[in-house]
Amino acid sequence: MTTTEPRATGVARILIDEDVIRLRIAEIARELDEEYADSVPLLVGVLNGAITFMTDLMRAMTVPLEVDFMAVSSYGAATQSSGVVRILKDLDQEIEGRRVIVVEDIVDSGLTLQYLLDNLERRNPADIAVVALLKKDKPDAIQVQVDKVGFTIPDEFVIGFGLDYAGKYRNLPYVAVLDPSVYAEN
Ligand code: PRP
Numbered sequence: 001m002t003t004t005e006p007r008a009t010g011v012a013r014i015l016i017d018e019d020v021i022r023l024r025i026a027e028i029a030r031e032l033d034e035e036y037a038d039s040v041p042l043l044v045g046v047l048n049g050a051i052t053f054m055t056d057l058m059r060a061m062t063v064p065l066e067v068d069f070m071a072v073s074s075y076g077a078a079t080q081s082s083g084v085v086r087i088l089k090d091l092d093q094e095i096e097g098r099r100v101i102v103v104e105d106i107v108d109s110g111l112t113l114q115y116l117l118d119n120l121e122r123r124n125p126a127d128i129a130v131v132a133l134l135k136k137d138k139p140d141a142i143q144v145q146v147d148k149v150g151f152t153i154p155d156e157f158v159i160g161f162g163l164d165y166a167g168k169y170r171n172l173p174y175v176a177v178l179d180p181s182v183y184a185e186n
Contacts, residue, residue, distance in 0.1 A: 008176075010169065010178060010182040011159070011169075012177040012178060012180070015174075015175045016161075018174045021056075021161060024150045025056050025060050028057065028060075029060035029061045035129075036063050037063060039099045040063070040066060041099045042065070042068055042099065042100050043057070043066070043067045044067075044103060045103045046071075046104050046105070047069050047070065047072075048162070049104070049105035049164065049170070051170070052105070053103060069089065069092075071087070072086060072087055085111060095124075097126050099127055100120060100128045101129045101131055102116060102117070102128060103132075104133070105134065105161070105162045105163055106135070107134070107135045107136065107146055108138065108141070109142065110144040111142065113130065114142060117144065117145060131146075131148045133149075133150040133151065133162075134175065136153055136154070137152050137153065158178065159178045160172030161174060161175050165182065
């Protein structure tokens with residue numbers, strides 16, 4: 001099925017259709033299957049935004065793997081990164097000696113990911129890779145490790161496929177641009 005029309009109020013336009021996302025996730029999964037053929041990687045999903053990407057990615061992979069989650073907060077209800085990162089939920093397991101794959105929905109300023117990587121590296125994993133569905137094309141973003149990117153996108157506020165505005169729109173099956181009138185009202 002191909003999505004042709006936005007179905008939610010507040011969607012300015014669809015940026016990446018669900019069929020295109022599915023195909024790209026399948027490509028990333030094949031690459032990861034090859035790179036982790038001889039190991040059991042631990043996929044670390046960064047809640048809440050990564051839920052959709054995480055569940056699709058893990059189902060597209062075929063190597064034996066485990067999953068765990070961290071919950072961090074950087075935005076609150078605003079549309080800009082604050083630079084303040086809080087760990088709301090930590091991993092349930094030790095990662096010393098493990099091959100870790102951090103799964104993120106979006107790298108924007110890079111602050112959240114930098115904080116997470118610093119934090120996880122101190123736990124002495126065998127290695128860490130970062131897979132992000134989206135990365136903003138943003139010259140002033142900090143340089144941070146991202147090993148695989150699904151899509152590089154313009155610096156607009158995006159929603160859907162796990163990404164929210166003030167907690168909503170995560171359920172949209174595509175990535176869309178939020179109509180600026182939505183946040184102009186608040
Ligand atoms: C979003 C997103 C990333 C982070 C990226 O999380 O999921 O974790 O912001 O932004 P940055 O690169 O500017 O740090 P958010 O804090 O909005 O929480 P959420 O995942 O629950 O939506």
